[in-house]
Amino acid sequence: MTKNLDLDDIQGNIIRAYGKFGYPKARHFFLHVKTETDKHELNNELNKKARHFIRELRRYITTAHRWKPALGSGEAGSKNEEPDGNIERPEVTINVAFSWRGLQAMGLPTRTLSGMPPEFIDGMANRAYILGDVGKSDTSQWDDIWRNSITEKDKDVHILISMNVGIDRTTSTIYESKLNEQTKWLRELCLKSDGAVSILDGVGPDGLDYQEACANLATPESSSKEHFGYADGFGNPVFEGQYPVEIEKERVIGRGKYIPNDEGVLTWEPIATGEFLLGHPDEAQELPEAPMPSSFLRNGSFMAYRKLHQNTYTFDKYVSEKAKTYKEVYEIESEDIAKQTLSAKMVGRWRNGVPLIVAPTWEDLQEFVKKWAGKEQTPEYKQRLIDFTYAEDHYGEKCPVSAHIRRGNPRDMLDPAAYLGAKESENGSSLNKRRRILRRGLPYGVFEKEGSKKDDRDHGIIFIAICASLFRQFEFVQQQWMQYGMDFRSGNDTCPVIGNHDVQVSKHVIPAGKDSEKGPFIADGLPQFVETHGGEYFFIPSMTALRMIAMGSVDPTT
Numbered sequence: 001m002t003k004n005l006d007l008d009d010i011q012g013n014i015i016r017a018y019g020k021f022g023y024p025k026a027r028h029f030f031l032h033v034k035t036e037t038d039k040h041e042l043n044n045e046l047n048k049k050a051r052h053f054i055r056e057l058r059r060y061i062t063t064a065h066r067w068k069p070a071l072g073s074g075e076a077g078s079k080n081e082e083p084d085g086n087i088e089r090p091e092v093t094i095n096v097a098f099s100w101r102g103l104q105a106m107g108l109p110t111r112t113l114s115g116m117p118p119e120f121i122d123g124m125a126n127r128a129y130i131l132g133d134v135g136k137s138d139t140s141q142w143d144d145i146w147r148n149s150i151t152e153k154d155k156d157v158h159i160l161i162s163m164n165v166g167i168d169r170t171t172s173t174i175y176e177s178k179l180n181e182q183t184k185w186l187r188e189l190c191l192k193s194d195g196a197v198s199i200l201d202g203v204g205p206d207g208l209d210y211q212e213a214c215a216n217l218a219t220p221e222s223s224s225k226e227h228f229g230y231a232d233g234f235g236n237p238v239f240e241g242q243y244p245v246e247i248e249k250e251r252v253i254g255r256g257k258y259i260p261n262d263e264g265v266l267t268w269e270p271i272a273t274g275e276f277l278l279g280h281p282d283e284a285q286e287l288p289e290a291p292m293p294s295s296f297l298r299n300g301s302f303m304a305y306r307k308l309h310q311n312t313y314t315f316d317k318y319v320s321e322k323a324k325t326y327k328e329v330y331e332i333e334s335e336d337i338a339k340q341t342l343s344a345k346m347v348g349r350w351r352n353g354v355p356l357i358v359a360p361t362w363e364d365l366q367e368f369v370k371k372w373a374g375k376e377q378t379p380e381y382k383q384r385l386i387d388f389t390y391a392e393d394h395y396g397e398k399c400p401v402s403a404h405i406r407r408g409n410p411r412d413m414l415d416p417a418a419y420l421g422a423k424e425s426e427n428g429s430s431l432n433k434r435r436r437i438l439r440r441g442l443p444y445g446v447f448e449k450e451g452s453k454k455d456d457r458d459h460g461i462i463f464i465a466i467c468a469s470l471f472r473q474f475e476f477v478q479q480q481w482m483q484y485g486m487d488f489r490s491g492n493d494t495c496p497v498i499g500n501h502d503v504q505v506s507k508h509v510i511p512a513g514k515d516s517e518k519g520p521f522i523a524d525g526l527p528q529f530v531e532t533h534g535g536e537y538f539f540i541p542s543m544t545a546l547r548m549i550a551m552g553s554v555d556p557t558t
Contacts, residue, residue, distance in 0.1 A: 003241035003273055003280075007064040009299045009542045013095045013162065014277065014466055015064035017236055019224065019442055023093060023164040024215040025174050026442055028305075028462065029186060030145060030200045031159035033105035047107050047552070049196035054096075054106070055550035056189060057161070062093035063543060066244075084244055091178045093164045096546070097303050097538035099123065102158030106549050111556035115291020116539075119471045120302060124535045125150050130475055132483040132494075135502030137532035143307065144202030146534035155200060160305060160538050161186065183210070204458045211307065213442035213462040226443050227310045227459050228343075228497075228529075231353030235386045235409060237436040239271045250379065254386030257283075258412050258428035266412075266428045268387075276438055277301055278468055283434050288468060292556040299542035301466050304437075304474045306535035307444070308498070309460040312453040315529045319343045322523050329521060330512075337362050342523065345510045346496040348403035356399035357388040391418040391425035397513040402490040404497040407481045409436070414487065435481075437473050440464040460530070470537055494526075502528040 007015070018026070036044045066085030098106070100121050104113055119127060125139045125146070133139060139150060148155040163186075165179040190197050201209040215224035226232045238248065238255045248270060256268045274282030279298030281287060290297045319339050327338035341362055344350045350365050359365040375381050390406060390413035393399055399406055406413065410432050412425035445459025467473035480486075483500055485493040494500055496508035507524040541549065548554045 005064070005241040005273070005277070006299060007066065009544055010064040010277065011095050011300075011540050011542070012062040012064045012093055013164075013440055014301050014438070014540060015242055017233070017438070017440055018093060018164040019215055019233060019440075020236075021067075022089075022169065023166050024224070024442070025165045025179070026213045026462070027163045027165075027179065027183065028211040028213070029161045029163075029209070030157045030203070030211075031161060031190070032154070032156055032198050032200050033102060033158045034154070034196055034198070035105050046196045049193045050106060051550050051552055053189060053193045053197045054546065056192075057094075057096060058543070058546050058550055060094050061543065061546065062090055062095055089166065091166050091175045092182045093162075093166075094182070095162050095540070097160045097162075097305075097540045098549075099156070099158055099160075099536050099538055101156050103539065103549075105156070105158050107552060108549070108554050109556045112291045112293070112296060112554055115289075115556075117302070117469070117471060119475060120537050120539065122537075124304065124306070124537050127475065127537075131478050131532075132500040133532045135500060136528055137500065137502070142532070142534040143204055144207060145200055146307075146536070148200075148202055149536070155202075157200065157536055159197070160303075160536075206458075211444065211462060213444040215442055216447050224443075225351075225447075226461055227312050227445070227447065228315050228347075229351050230347055230349060231351065232443075232461075233439070234349075234353060236439055237271050237276070239276050240273045241277075242270070242273075253383055254388065257430075257433040258389060258425070259430060259433070260426070260428065266425065271433055271436060275434065275436060275468055275473070276466060282468060293554065293558040295558075296541075296545050296548060296554060298544070300545055301468060301540045302470050303440075303538040303540055304463075304465040304467075304470060304535065305538060306463040306465075307460065307533040308463050309458070309531045309533045311455040311527075311529050311531070312448060312457075312459070313455045314527050316453055318527055318529075319346075326521055330518060332362075342510075342521075345400050346403060346508055346523070348399050348405035353385050355385060355388055355405070356403070357390065357393060358384060360398035389413075389425065389428075391415060394418050395514070396511050400508065400510050401488045402485055402493060402496065402508060404495050407488060407495050408477065410481075410487070435473055435477055436467070437477065438466040440466055460533070466540070496523065496526055498530045499526070500528070501526040502531075 033050045034046050036046050065087055067087055067089045068085045100116060100123060128134065128139055149157040163179060163182055165175050167174050187199065190199055199209045201207050203211045224233060235255050238252045243251055252270050253268045256270045258266055258268055261267050272283045273280040278300050319342055323335055323339035323342050326342045327335050332338040340351065344356060349355050354365060354368055359368045372381050389411050412428045414431040415425040415427045417426040441462045441464040444462050445457060465474045482495040482498055485491050492504060493506045494504055499506055506526045507522055508526060510521040510523065512518040512520050
């Protein structure tokens with residue numbers, strides 16, 4: 001039975017991936033809260049003004065309340081987005097989150113602050129050794145705004161305010177003027193705080209006071225591409241209560257947990273709410289430890305915000321050079337086909353988003369594209385892109401076990417039964433269901449044309465992960481699955497796409513297949529394709545917690 005959530009108490013970016021609901025562009029603002037004393041007393045004038053700022057901001061926060069469907073919209077395909085919705089869709093959504101130091105600056109009691117998870121208290125920069133942010137991703141190489149936040153107390157990033165702007169579906173244009181209007185409003189709201197709250201600059205090489213991100217609007221909405229040229233944004237987890245029951249039944253396929261039902265048949269079910277929303281039972285049927293008051297965390301979540309720079313020229317150059325050898329070894333028709341196949345074996349999908357499990361070879365892909373021509377917007381087509389498992393491909397003959405998307409979500413491949421030779425999984429994703437994250441990011445920077453790509457341009461992905469436990473979910477995936485390869489029988493080889501190759505020498509092994517007379521192909525000497533240029537851990541409070549912050553009424557004795 002679908003869990004009923006208090007949607008009016010939950011911020012909308014937890015429930016919705018805005019990009020999939022017709023909001024292709026975002027602006028992220030990073031704010032600093034000025035304090036008078038080290039104790040952050042609640043009765044000083046600056047704190048009162050900061051709390052007044054939050055009180056005013058709270059009135060405009062976008063909650064998870066169901067919207068009326070937009071004309072021609074529907075992530076679920078033929079069904080409306082939210083058929084029980086009764087409020088108008090905002091032209092611009094607004095959401096807010098706080099770093100641990102931000103909560104401290106807002107005057108939260110020590111008992112509440114000290115009860116927060118250790119990784120959140122540490123902050124992202126202090127977890128660099130866990131996340132693999134070394135070499136070219138070292139914190140000393142981050143954008144000014146993030147380096148200043150580490151070294152200068154008066155430039156700490158305390159608050160993240162995100163705006164996502166919608167698109168007029170009748171004209172296919174973004175409500176740009178509305179976004180600029182809301183930007184002006186936020187700046188004026190900061191000015192009214194008389195210096196208590198200010199927007200920080202230093203974003204990117206131009207030192208702007210906001211980070212902008214936008215999907216590639218030159219491609220269909222359902223297949224927005226990142227800068228390496230791959231359709232992105234597939235398979236976000238579905239959890240209990242996230243959607244109405246009729247929508248959940250469709251969206252959970254390929255996106256939930258893959259587990260045996262009462263008859264022992266593997267089926268897709270929604271993940272427990274508590275894996276993404278605090279104060280609710282998780283997959284262990286437990287409530288996580290929470291600081292006092294317990295109501296402060298309920299209906300909130302944690303966020304990992306990361307700016308990931310993509311070296312587009314290096315990626316294309318490496319794949320092009322290796323494709324020449326790949327073509328000769330496997331006698332492939334052309335270098336272009338070899339290049340597309342090789343890069344797909346690194347990512348786990350073809351450029352159009354079709355997974356290798358569904359179409360392992362170039363010939364299979366052509367058949368798939370021909371079969372589904374003109375049907376790319378149908379629910380059936382979209383389901384083919386996410387409804388698959390890996391247990392049948394135990395040795396990675398279709399999709400290499402170390403491919404990027406297989407590392408990010410192993411689905412059922414970690415089932416011990418599969419390792420023991422079972423033809424299919426017996427336990428499904430039982431060892432994976434507690435490692436899932438909600439991805440809420442978008443690409444940033446200008447999309448380049450073929451033949452004109454450069455590494456030194458400011459472009460990449462604003463990666464946003466939302467989860468109940470930064471340590472158990474985000475950090476585990478980043479460290480154990482992206483930066484190590486033991487679970488994927490790859491030794492210390494990191495992820496071929498986003499892994500740290502700058503310090504750890506890595507390769508990517510592509511099996512030839514048991515029926516092939518050829519040996520595996522070793523894509524060695526992987527260069528650094530992705531670099532971290534900044535980030536922080538944030539807490540996304542509920543509307544109740546936001547009111548408590550604004551009123552200065554966070555009471556740890558209740």
